[in-house]
Amino acid sequence: MAGKDSFKEFKEHSVAEFFKKNRQMLGFSSRVRSLTTAVHEYVSNALDACEEAAILPEVSVQVDRLGDDHYLLRVRDNGPGIPPEIVPKVFGKLLAGTKFHRMIPTRGQQGIGAAGVTMFAQMTTGKPVHVRTSRGDGVIWEMDVMIDVKRNEPIVKNRRSYEGDWRGTEVTAEMKEVTYNRSKYSAYEYVRRTAIANPHAQITLTEPDGKRTVWYRTSFEPVHMAKEGKPHPLGITVDDLITLAHHVTKSRRVSSMLKNELEAFGDRAVKELEKLVGRAVLEKNPADLQWHEAEKIVAALKQMKFRSPSTDVLVSIGAEQIKKSLRANLKPRYVATVTRKPKVYSGGIPFLVEVGVAMDGEVKGFELVRYANRAPLLFEQGACAITQAVQSVDWKRYGISSLEESNTVIFVNVVSTHIPYVSAGKQAIADVPEVVSEIRHALMEAGRRIKEYTSKVSQLKELLAKKRILDHYLPELSTALARILDKNPEEVRAVLSQALEERYRRLRELEEKIGAGAEG
DSSP states (O other), X not given: OOOTTTTTTOOOOOHHHHXXXXXXXXXXXXXXXXXXXXXXXXXXXXXXXXXXXXXOOEEEEEEEEEETTEEEEEEEEOSOOOOTTTHHHHHXXXXXXXXXTSBSOOSOOSSOHHHHHHHHHHHHHSOOEEEEEEESSXXXXXXXXXXXXXXXXXXXXXXXXEEOSOEEEEEEEEEESOOOOOSTTSHHHHHHHHHHHOTTOEEEEEOTTSOEEEEOOSOOSOOOOOOOBOOOGGGOXXXXXXXXXXXXXXXSSHHHHHHHHSTTOOHHHHHHHHXXXXXXXXXXXXXXXXXXXXXXXXXXXXXXXXXXXXXGGOOOOOHHHHHHHHHHHHXXXXXXXXXXXXXXXXXXXXXXXXXXXXXSTTOOSEEEEEEETTEEEOSOGGGOHHHHHHHHSOGGGGTOSOGGGSOEEEEEEEEESSOOBSSTTOOSBOOOHHHHHHHHHHHHHHHHHHHHHHHHHHHHHHHHHHHHHHHHHHHHHHHHHHHHHTOOHHHHHHHHHHHHHHHTHHHHHHHHHHHTTOOO
């Protein structure tokens, strides 16, 4: 039994204090990963903001070296800007944002990212992040933002406004304990992969040595954000239902709350539910709903049939756009792309899977590029459902004897209103059975098209080998036939060459078809 003085040191701590002590949970661990994480958070926010406003994104990332493991990061976009009164919360308060509570497929979902970078910069340099933003209304706002870690509240300094003709957001953060390089976990690799999965965006990266790389857009259609979804009856928990009833809904009855707050729930469902739980429960004011009554409702919902969740809440890249992007960025000889139809996991959370496979050409070696809502996942590859699914496929069935030794890039994008991440670092997708299964099916569908390609390549190699043999012996064959037929050797050789040319016309057609990367 604890003594009377055991709780003298009992204290409350803010979420900011928690993540300050556990910054590795947000991705701020190694020097390379910390810088990549910062770039990821800022670029993701920039792309999401542009897409929500139906703007073709133009994002610039600049990394300047200030000293040993000491860098300045500046990210600028042409998005809709941030209202000045919201800026402090975006960059100075953890778990504050526009995404966590909404059922839309955005790159960032937790309201931690941008504020997490502020905290990391503050921890390593003691300096604030500088934000410049404008809504395109002729007024530009600038301010420095820090976090009061004890209270998880923003601290704003040097706030000012002035006239200017510009629209967008620019954020500058000075950080130590970070390193820039071009490894497979680097900020460069993150930007490169972001460009591949976002063909509608133009992204510019200026590296510490001054080298400037531009990934030009291959699509000129803005990505429109999906409409916001509602929870599906089959995916709702007792706690979800109590939260809706006590803190969210404005309905006066449980029955009307269910119709207003849940998807695919109408009058017919109300009548069916009434038979299972009784009218008295459904007539109650939601604020008076008790836990045991919510349990009864959820159990009844599991017995009922509902249409699948709306797929309007999901926005895919699209097989054709993936194909164009892979061609432009990787220059492969062959590309196969698949966008699967939406499915659900955990009873009611919608998701879909997209896969692209690029082979040969300028593709050298094997590479797996993973995405969640078009945001690259560079770290924790071994813990990811995508990796698990790729490894579970028998690639030999599709003409690839060894995936690791082939010249192949496998692209996988999982789209969902709620990506089941393994951790707050958002770098690996949990091995949810429905998600793993759907990724496997997408990969095998692409694999069947790969098999057509690999069989054509094998056929071409066989024909080329035969052609080389015949070409090698053509002079001797021509001379021997000329002697037997008493003909001019050159005339005989010309006739044979013409016959061989016709015979291998199919070979040239096959080469052209494979060279053009004709998809199955």
